[in-house]
């Protein structure tokens with residue numbers, strides 16, 4: 590498994606590379622902009638050129654972009670929905686500029702609306718964005734923890750979205766282990782194989798492209814999205830051993846999104862060491 594970390598872009602892409610290299614990342618995930626603001630700056634194309642060159646030189650691939658947190662593609666609020674779809678379109682374009690392979694997207698929450706309208710809105714958003722941006726960037730729907738009005742925490746819901754996306758070559762799934770566990774799926778040594786079999790039966794393993802490797806503070810089935818360091822949560826070391834070594838997914842890339850205090854990389858380093866040890 591190619592392993593990496595969600596790296597920060599807050600101090601420029603040059604620093605992102607520094608961070609990735611110092612951690613020994615083989616793949617990275619980044620935000621293409623601030624995840625908590627609607628506004629954004631245009632890229633400095635010289636900086637992007639250097640960034641792409643450095644990724645190549647350091648053999649870091651794939652590059653994955655996580656969409657910012659504000660958009661909600663399931664929203665029943667027309668204004669928010671339109672803004673969200675605009676961001677999705679913009680992010681597809683920015684991924685292309687950055688040379689990213691995947692754009693990880695949270696399907697959405699139906700909040701004040703209802704499930705049916707919410708899931709239809711997500712499907713409409715993805716199809717519309719693909720009709721507007723003709724490139725090869727693949728949208729990966731991330732499984733959510735299942736809190737409140739989350740859509741896409743059960744395999745059936747992810748399947749329903751994928752089934753209705755016209756361009757199947759541009760859609761896939763990113764599994765977050767913490768969310769999967771919180772949603773109630775089994776990630777134990779004994780049970781993980783069954784979970785994957787269910788994924789295969791409902792969605793098809795060919796759609797699974799990327800992993801977020803996070804341990805979970807939430808107990809199994811509690812539907813609370815709280816990440817923690819590998820081995821420190823309720824998934825535990827044996828759970829990750831099962832995930833990392835499963836023959837059907839052990840060649841997928843995976844990244845850490847475990848808590849980080851400011852720019853301190855010590856924990857990331859430790860988590861990576863643990864994961865690498867488990868693959869041996």
Ligand SMILES: [Zn+2]
Pocket residue numbers: 655693695731
């Ligand atoms: Zn996410």
Ligand SMILES: [Zn+2]
Pocket residue numbers: 765767768814815816
């Ligand atoms: Zn999460």
